[in-house]
């Protein structure tokens with residue numbers, strides 16, 4: 001079976017036996033950083049696991065729009081070891097750039113090694129709730145991706161909107177249990193959406209269960 005393009009820019013799929021794999025074109029051919037499967041079909045592709053990435057899970061769940069395109073500048077809040085960020089780096093390619101921010105030194109150490117080989121990614125050891133501390137190290141971006149599993153997820157996103165170009169996109173992953181373990185996820189997601197709507201348009205949202213239990217991915221755009 002050959003690799004097919006999906007409706008999402010830079011994201012492909014292929015059948016492997018009875019399983020459909022999600023792929024991106026490998027920006028660093030011959031190199032995989034997370035033991036992901038490398039697939040050859042004229043060019044090299046990397047398997048993107050929807051059980052390890054909320055953006056990939058939203059693609060599997062057929063989200064209407066992602067907003068990510070070749071050439072985009074991306075601010076990625078909560079990049080961790082860089083798993084999803086590395087696929088975003090494949091999608092935006094050489095002309096794009098991914099600022100990968102995380103406040104945990106242990107994960108940023110691993111992220112540093114990924115960024116060393118992927119020239120369109122840079123690690124930033126910083127707290128996303130304190131944008132004044134990294135303001136001078138980034139530029140205006142086309143997309144903000146946020147996956148920080150924190151109680152004040154929307155408030156932290158709002159603080160970072162100053163870096164988003166007009167009509168730029170936001171991919172916000174919300175983990176209900178990080179906001180309040182005692183309350184029903186559906187009610188929490190409703191409250192998050194109401195807050196988002198005070199400043200943004202919500203273009204689509206997908207409940208990521210069962211790939212990511214009690215997570216919702218919101219795609220938003222500046223008003």
Ligand SMILES: C[S@@+](CC[C@H](N)C(=O)[O-])C[C@H]1O[C@@H](n2cnc3c(N)ncnc32)[C@H](O)[C@@H]1O
Pocket residue numbers: 052053054077078079080081082083084085101102103104107126127128129147148149150
């Ligand atoms: C669920 S993990 C991210 C996984 C990653 N997005 C991926 O798909 O490969 C959440 C990350 O957010 C980071 N984080 C949480 N709060 C943060 C904050 N205020 N500033 C920066 N990073 C934060 C944590 O250290 C953790 O690495």
